[in-house]
Amino acid sequence: MFSTLDLSVIAPSLPFLWTGLQYSLKLTLVAMTGGIILGTFLALCRLSSSRVLAGAATAYVDLMRSIPLVMVILWFFLLIPLMTGNPVGAETSAMLTFTAFEAAYYSEIMRAGIQSVSRGQVAAGDALGLTYRQTMSYIVLPQAFRNMIPVLLTQTIILFQDTSLVYIIGAKDLLKAAEIAGKNYNRPIEMYIFVALCYFVLCISLSLVVKQLQKRVAIVR
Amino acid sequence: MNYHWNWGIFFEQVKNGDETYLDWLITGFGWTIAVSLTAWIIALTLGSVIGTLRTTPRGWVVALGNAWVEFFRNIPLLVQMLLWFFVVPELLPKDLSMWVKQDMPAKEFITASVCLGLFTSARIAEQVRAGIQSLPRGQLYAGMAMGFTLPQTYRYVLLPMAFRIIVPPLTSEFMSVFKNSSVAFAISVLELTFQSRQMQEDSEQGIETYVAVTILYFVCAFIANRVMGQIEQRTRVPGYVTGKH
Structure with a gap:
């Protein structure tokens, strides 16, 4: 059954697939960085004593988590040009969407991370006369972040897989590149198999790295 | 923001046909529910079996279960959807392949349900395994001491406890199935996302x-959450942290 596969089309399309993969990776990195920063702020808002801030952050996180990502991508793609008055490309729109969407998921992780730091640490900060901001940035957040590195990276693997969904607005990521290459050579089957293999190898190697890291990062208590 | 609002649009007729846009959305809602529930049944059945196998003392069975989980967890759902739709029929024996491609009824629906079902089964398998492994070792020994065979120990001792423990994570998995069913747009299942783009x-x-479709997805998530909430209440284990006292 595999005899009809023609794998010779893969080698010449590699440079093209690489440009697609570069976009996927760029999108993942941008959304991860932006998402973690925004997510940390959301987590701090949810844990703050201000009811308004906590309520708003909770509403945002719950909203994002109960809508399918595909719908969020469509929403942003529709709304950004309406709000700014300029058409933005699918690629830029996807970056903003993923940052906003992933922030909700990262914020849940960071919230768990912050709550995993023992109360005594905050009290120690207070006792030293540090302000809230100093306690957070020098004492709590570094520990929370360290505890959560494996979970944050696992979320990033999911994020990397989800970037394939930009397909719906036609952004040129790895999957789209494979589809185009498949059409050009009239060999879609080989391309789909190859692209699935690419995702698989990348994701499983990253998850092995996470497993190793988990052992190293763990704080001995 | 320069936008022409028209909330009456749902009752207007579509451009080529005598349906209204509301009809399109209702069709979409129906397919979303059909795909999600079918996938959920497949996922729950397979996921329970594979998750259980991963806790048995047979090394090769565990390895097989692990391979299953890693395979479905490390390929994006959208890519899996395209694989099932375009690639798998090509790899089948010739006659079967022709039948699948040309005559299989509700081809898109079946493909999407199977794909989403297997994808979710890997995630459920992971939770079932964690549930079983969270039980104290003594439970297994107690079963063995009673003279149960290994299957009996699972059936009467371990699984009834494990399943009740994992209801909360299963709740979020059940809600995810509805969200993930949106990916079926890629193989032209007429579900909500597909219909929303068309509309x-x-x-x-x-x-x-998008407002209408988003609300419909909310409704799915809410109902899924309530149904599982009811199940959680009824199956609580007395004496456990969340149980009745």
Whole structure:
């Protein structure tokens, strides 16, 4: 059954697939960085004593988590040009969407991370006369972040897989590149198999790295 | 923001046909529920079996279960959807392949349900395994001491406890199935996301369309959450942290 596969089309399309993969990776990195920063702020808002801030952050996180990502991508793609008055490309729109969407998921992780730091640490900060901001940035957040590195990276693997969904607005990521290459050579089957293999190898190697890291990062208590 | 609002759009007729846009959304809602529930049944059945096998003392069975989980967890759902739709029929024996491609009824629906079902089964398998492994070792020994065979120990001792413990994570998995069913748009299942794109292009009332569809997804998530909440209440284990006292 595999005899009809023609794998010779893969080698010449590699440079093209690489440009697609570069976009996927760029999108993942941008959304991860932006998402973690925004997510940390959301987590701090949810844990703050201000009811308004906590309520708003909770509403945002719950909203994002109960809508399918595909719908969020469509929403942003529709709304950004309406709000700014300029058409933005699918690629830029996807970056903003993923940052906003992933922030909700990262914020849940960071919230768990912050709550995993023992109360005594905050009290120690207070006792030293540090302000809230100093306690957070020098004492709590570094520990929370360290505890959560494996979970944050696992979320990033999911994020990397989800970037394939930009397909719906036609952004040129790895999957789209494979589809185009498949059409050009009239060999879609080989391309789909190859692209699935690419995702698989990348994701499983990253998850092995996470497993190793988990052992190293763990704080001995 | 320069936008022409028209909330009455749902009752207007589509451009080519005598249906209204509301009919499109209702069709979409129906397919979303059909795909999600079918996938959920497949996922729960397979996921329970594979998750259980991963806790048995047979090394090769565990390895097989692990391979299953890693395979479905490390390929994006959208890519899996395309694999099942375009690639798998090509790899089948010739006659079967022709039948699948040309004569299989509700081809898109079956493909999407199977794909989403297997994808979710890997995640459920992971939770079932964690549930079983969270039980104290003594439970297994107690079963063995009673003279149960290994299957009996699982059936009467371990699984009834494990399943009740993992109801909360299963709740979020059940809600995810509805969200993930949106990926079926890629193989032209007429579910909500597909219909919303179609309606947006046809009516050019994007915001109204997406608001309606988003609300419908909310409804799915809410109902899924309530149903599982009920199950959780009824199956609570007395004496456990969340149980009745």
